[in-house]
Amino acid sequence: MSTDHNYVLGQSERAARRLELQDRHFAAPSEALLDALGIRPGDRVIELGCGPGGFTNRIARRLGTGGVVVAVDASAALLEQARATVAGAGPGRVEFVRADVSRPGAWLDGADVVLGRAVLHHVPMAEYLLGRLRATLRPGTRLGFLEPDFRRPLVRLAHAEATGRPELAPLLVFSKVINDLYAAWRISPAVGASLAPALEEAGYANVRHAWHPFATDESVIENMRMIYDEVRDTLVSLGVLSAAEIAEQQQLLAALRAGDLPPVWGLHQVTAVV
Ligand SMILES: C[S@@+](CC[C@H](N)C(=O)[O-])C[C@H]1O[C@@H](n2cnc3c(N)ncnc32)[C@H](O)[C@@H]1O
Numbered sequence: 001m002s003t004d005h006n007y008v009l010g011q012s013e014r015a016a017r018r019l020e021l022q023d024r025h026f027a028a029p030s031e032a033l034l035d036a037l038g039i040r041p042g043d044r045v046i047e048l049g050c051g052p053g054g055f056t057n058r059i060a061r062r063l064g065t066g067g068v069v070v071a072v073d074a075s076a077a078l079l080e081q082a083r084a085t086v087a088g089a090g091p092g093r094v095e096f097v098r099a100d101v102s103r104p105g106a107w108l109d110g111a112d113v114v115l116g117r118a119v120l121h122h123v124p125m126a127e128y129l130l131g132r133l134r135a136t137l138r139p140g141t142r143l144g145f146l147e148p149d150f151r152r153p154l155v156r157l158a159h160a161e162a163t164g165r166p167e168l169a170p171l172l173v174f175s176k177v178i179n180d181l182y183a184a185w186r187i188s189p190a191v192g193a194s195l196a197p198a199l200e201e202a203g204y205a206n207v208r209h210a211w212h213p214f215a216t217d218e219s220v221i222e223n224m225r226m227i228y229d230e231v232r233d234t235l236v237s238l239g240v241l242s243a244a245e246i247a248e249q250q251q252l253l254a255a256l257r258a259g260d261l262p263p264v265w266g267l268h269q270v271t272a273v274v
Helices: 013-025 027-037 054-060 076-086 126-136 152-162 166-184 191-202 218-238 243-254
Strands: 044-048 068-073 093-098 113-117 142-149 205-213 266-273
Touching (some): 013 027, 013 054, 013 218, 027 054, 027 205, 027 266, 054 076, 068 076, 076 093, 126 191, 166 243, 191 266
Parallel strands (some): 044 113
Antiparallel strands (some): 142 266, 205 266
């Protein structure tokens, strides 16, 4: 990836605001991943796909003066947002690198920890990257990811919708739309679910997995409505939904009663050691 437009979702300020909202509902799993990785004050932490810097901030807060976060992203616009987000976050240094994370580079040198949140599913055939990372990183490097999954919760949603909860239909539509979008972009929507066995297969040690489903609350519904805004033109051009259908789905989502809804997505937390 060499240009900004290849990122399937947006890089605008509005997209960055949506990722800030997402950072809030990713808060508990994000801190759980950093706990599981045992971040130490002097670590050199490489963050793949930092976006506007919400997770970078959480990492920086855990480092001391000797620690460094190398925040890598392909989008110049999102790196600019990240610079503003992390200003004064902690005593550790934050360095920004514009690069395609699917091609391991010198920015990985000296890593103690390599991690990423909601990034691997944007990489085509992410398993290539995971195999190359194992060949590139020093033995003992800790690896950790949080990756979203819309498909595992779909089973429960589909059952509930078919047994007396027809109002859940827009949640099912949303899962399918996201999956269709990612499939059209040939990226890796299901990588979270297969990540732990894939890392074991590649010979990583101490592979651990945890599943964090989200309550479908107001902020999650708001995020879904904003995602429709962000990808409206793409969905229309791919023939996934028309503009009128998107508007209808946004209305149906807005009419849902938060507090009484099964999860529509969750995060897989996976850690391992090279
Ligand atoms: C869903 S956003 C997540 C951002 C951030 N990690 C967070 O959790 O807020 C995915 C990010 O990965 C970046 N990205 C996707 N594919 C990439 C690639 N091949 N190389 C570098 N960055 C990439 C995008 O630019 C975007 O910032």
